[in-house]
Amino acid sequence: MSISGLNELSQGLDEGLRFSSLNEALKTISNSAVSDSGECSSRDLHGGCINRALILSHSSLPPLVYKYQSRAEPSLFRSEALGLLALKAAAREAGCSSLRIPEVYGVMDTGILIAYIEPGRPSPEQTLEFGAELATLHSLDLYSLFSGSHSQEGGYGFFRDNYIGLSPQSNGAEADWVDFFRTRRLGSQLELAGRAGYADAALEKRMKQLMNRLGDFLPRRPKASMLHGDLWSGNYLFSSRGEGVLIDPAVYAGHNEADLAMTELFGGFPSSFYRGYREVLPVDREYHTRRDLYNLYHMLNHLNLFGGGYRSSVLGILSSLGF
Known part of the structure; x- marks a missing residue:
C-alpha cells in the first residue's frame, strides 16, 4: 500500500461510497429494495460520547450501524471511513487473521454506514x-x-x-x-x-x-x-x-x-x-x-x-x- 494505494482508497471512497443522504445510500446498498430509512427497523446503539448511532435492520440489507451528527464537519466521517479502509488494508498486509475492521458501506457529510458486528464476551x-x-x-x-x-x-x-x-x-x-x-x-x-x-x-x-x-x-x-x-x-x-x-x-x-x-x-x-x-x-x-x-x-x-x-x-x- 503505497501513497498511490492510499490515494486509490480515497478515490474509491469518493466514487463508490459517497452519498448525499442516508436514503440514497440505503437504496444503493439494497439495489433499490429500500428507498427510505423509515422502512428499516432501528434501535439505539449506546456507548459513544460524541456521536449518536443506530442499528438498522431490513431483510434486503446487511446489519448496519449508522453513526451520525447533524453538525459534523463535512470531512469528519470521510476521515473515519478512510481510517477504517487504511486499517483494513494494513491488517491484511500484516497477515492479521483474527483482527477485524468493520466494512464501510457509505459516507455522508453528516454520517457513516458501517457493518454491525454482533458483540460477544471474549475468553x-x-x-x-x-x-x-x-x-x-x-x-x-x-x-x-x-x-x-x-x-x-x-x-x-x-x-x-x-x-x-x-x-x-x-x-x-x-x-x-x-x-x-x-x-x-x-x-x-x-x-x-x-x-x-x-x-x-x-x-x-x-x-x-x-x-x-x-x-x-x-x-x-x-x-x-x-x-x-x-x-x-x-x-x-x-x-x-x-x-x-x-x-x-x-x-x-x-x-x-x-x-x-x-x-x-x-x-x-x-x-x-x-x-x-x-x-x-x-x-x-x-x-x-x-x-x-x-x-x-x-x-x-x-x-x-x-x-x-x-x-x-x-x-x-x-x-x-x-x-
Missing part, C-alpha cells in the same frame, strides 16, 4: 490473541508500506489530516518522530487549548519546556507503525466469534508505543491483552515514561473537547515528567 485466550494481533499490525513497517513520495517527505503522519474525537488532527509528514510529536501532536493541542482559554501562561510555559526537551524522552526514528490513534477501551470490542474489532480510528503512522500507551488510559485493557502484545513486540523499561508523555496528547485533547476538568490530569503528567 482470556481471545484477549491474548487480540493483543498479539495488534502487535502484528504494529510490526508492519510503514517506511516500506508507504513507499515513494511519503518516504521522501517523512515516515510519520498520514496522507490526510483527520480527527481525534471532534478535534482536528494534523498529520503532515515528518522524517523525525520527535519533531512530529512536538509539532503535530503536543503543539497543535496546546494551540487549541490557548484559543479556548484552557492554557494560561503558566501551563504554556511548562508545556514549551517539555516540548523543547522531547528528544530526551522519545526516539527520533522508531519504526513507523500503522496506529489506530485513539485506542481506548471504548474503541474496540469483541465479536460473537471472539475476534478483536477496532472502531472509531484516528489513524497515522507513528511509534507503536503511542497506541499501547492509550490502551492504559480510562481503565485499561485486560491483562491477557498485554501479555499477548508483549509476546510479539516486547517493550523496554523506558516505556512507562514514554507512556505518560504519549498520553499527555490525549489528556490535552480531552481538555479541549470536554473542558477544564482535565486540566489537573495535564498538570499531573507534566509534574511526573519533571516540568
Whole structure:
C-alpha cells in the first residue's frame, strides 16, 4: 500500500461510497429494495460520547450501524471511513487473521454506514490473541508500506489530516518522530487549548519546556507503525466469534508505543491483552515514561473537547515528567 494505494482508497471512497443522504445510500446498498430509512427497523446503539448511532435492520440489507451528527464537519466521517479502509488494508498486509475492521458501506457529510458486528464476551485466550494481533499490525513497517513520495517527505503522519474525537488532527509528514510529536501532536493541542482559554501562561510555559526537551524522552526514528490513534477501551470490542474489532480510528503512522500507551488510559485493557502484545513486540523499561508523555496528547485533547476538568490530569503528567 503505497501513497498511490492510499490515494486509490480515497478515490474509491469518493466514487463508490459517497452519498448525499442516508436514503440514497440505503437504496444503493439494497439495489433499490429500500428507498427510505423509515422502512428499516432501528434501535439505539449506546456507548459513544460524541456521536449518536443506530442499528438498522431490513431483510434486503446487511446489519448496519449508522453513526451520525447533524453538525459534523463535512470531512469528519470521510476521515473515519478512510481510517477504517487504511486499517483494513494494513491488517491484511500484516497477515492479521483474527483482527477485524468493520466494512464501510457509505459516507455522508453528516454520517457513516458501517457493518454491525454482533458483540460477544471474549475468553482470556481471545484477549491474548487480540493483543498479539495488534502487535502484528504494529510490526508492519510503514517506511516500506508507504513507499515513494511519503518516504521522501517523512515516515510519520498520514496522507490526510483527520480527527481525534471532534478535534482536528494534523498529520503532515515528518522524517523525525520527535519533531512530529512536538509539532503535530503536543503543539497543535496546546494551540487549541490557548484559543479556548484552557492554557494560561503558566501551563504554556511548562508545556514549551517539555516540548523543547522531547528528544530526551522519545526516539527520533522508531519504526513507523500503522496506529489506530485513539485506542481506548471504548474503541474496540469483541465479536460473537471472539475476534478483536477496532472502531472509531484516528489513524497515522507513528511509534507503536503511542497506541499501547492509550490502551492504559480510562481503565485499561485486560491483562491477557498485554501479555499477548508483549509476546510479539516486547517493550523496554523506558516505556512507562514514554507512556505518560504519549498520553499527555490525549489528556490535552480531552481538555479541549470536554473542558477544564482535565486540566489537573495535564498538570499531573507534566509534574511526573519533571516540568
